[in-house]
Amino acid sequence: MTPITEVEGRRLALSNLDKVLYPATGFTKGEVLHYYATVAEVLLPHLRERPVSFLRYPDGPDGQLFFTKNVPPGTPDWVATAEVRRSEGPARMVLVQDLPSLMWAANLVTEFHTHQWLAPTPDEADRLVFDLDPGPPATIVHCCEVALWLRERLAADGLVAYAKTSGSKGLHLLAAVRGSSSDQVSDYAKRLAVEAERAMPELVLHRMTRSLRPGKVFVDWSQNAGRKTTAAPYTLRARAEPTVSAPVTWAEVEGCGAPEGLAFQAGDVRARVSEFGDLLAPLFDAEGAGVLP
Template identity: 75%
Template sequence: MSPITLVAGRRLSVSNLDKVLYPATGFTKGEVLHYYAVVADVLLPHLRDRPVSFLRYPDGPGGQVFFTKNVPPGTPDWVTTAEVPRSEGPARMVVLDGLAALMWAANLVTEFHTPQWVLAEPAEADRIVFDLDPGAPASVVECCAVALWLRERLRADGIEAYAKTSGAKGLHLLAGVRGASSAEVSAYAKRLALEAERAMPDLVLHRMTRSLRGGKVFVDWSQNAGRKTTATPYTLRARDEPTVSAPVTWREVEECRDPGRLVLRADDMADRLRLLGDLLAPLLDRTTHGAIPGAAASE
């Protein structure tokens, strides 16, 4: 019988706490739950008001891994859900709006993925994201060079960018935006990816074509589409080790010469949060967001 624990006034059934999910380090399911409890104060604001998709790996990254957007079977009735527009028709998805709901979801063993819009305004994007994905032998070191170029290009348009590790091989660049649809943000992101490719043709690729990606950084602009999602800040990833998609400082990006320097794990996060706080907190203040040039709603 699964033990019952009380979280924020909710009775929560947890299971298999001693199960090793990350064999490379011996990291257990109990440690996964502990990690999410530690980062809850900074993670929840980035989940708030956004439908969450789950990439589940209940037997660890080496087991079955599957993606789900609909409300999972057995979801408690106290977990908030919302109807979300989709091209194929509306769907009901989970919204994680408190510690109890977060810990319930963490017990499913999942990565958290969210769109670049909030439920109150699904037609308007409030974030732009670039997923910088290196093709071997390129690494996150090359991603950092591309991120610095994109930071300056965005800044020229009055948009301030922030970086986080992908939790895998690459780097994510995020910025707060306003007054534009997902389609307009996606078009703008593609335009900047093309500019980056023209400026650094030996380093940057704006297309996903795998045969062309050796030694280059693929600037994935497509995750700005309204139907797409990106790994939420502070989510654990289904990798060999319990790596985190974690914010990094621009100084860390500028000084990155070793790929291992920007691999952040669950055990790193408590100290980083004490020292740095939430480096992505400015994304939560919509009054500071920049306007997409040429977007109809920003004119």
């Protein structure tokens, strides 16, 4: 029998709580739900008003993985949604606005992916993102070197960068922006990726060509496009172990000497939040948002 629980006045059916989703560690679906409940205070601000795409893995990372962008069948009528313009026409997507909708979505077993704009203002980007993806034998250690270069380059244009792990192999950089469209932010990010490649040609690549990737860090600027999404801060990832896209300090980036030095799992995050709070909270300060040159 599927247990029913009440979350802030909303009744939820939470299924298969004992199902092991991460066989390498024995991490269960119940633990997935518990993780999202315990980090809701820092996760929810990064989801609110952002149409969410779900990467679902109901049988664990070794099972079927599929993206859900449209509102899934059976979505409760109290879950907020927003109409989103796409090239193929308008569509409706989920907005995770509160703890009940977060737990409902987490019960689907999901990674949370968000756009770099808010539903009320889809024509204006409020985030700039770089996804630093290492091609083996390059690792996150090399991503950190590139991140430090990009931090200084962004600072030269008045933009303040913050870092988080991807929860996979690499690193994400984010900055708050205002007054620009997604196309303008994407063009700017591409220019900086090209500059980074010119400054560090043996390490950096700005093109997606996979044959050029081994031993280099691909600076993916394209996730700033209006249709693209990036793994949200604090989301679990569909990896062998329950890794998290975790915010990190610049001191941690500067001191990263081994790949495992910036690898965080669900069990690590609560203590980090207690110690640091939300390291990405400054992204919500409208006065601190930069204007592209």
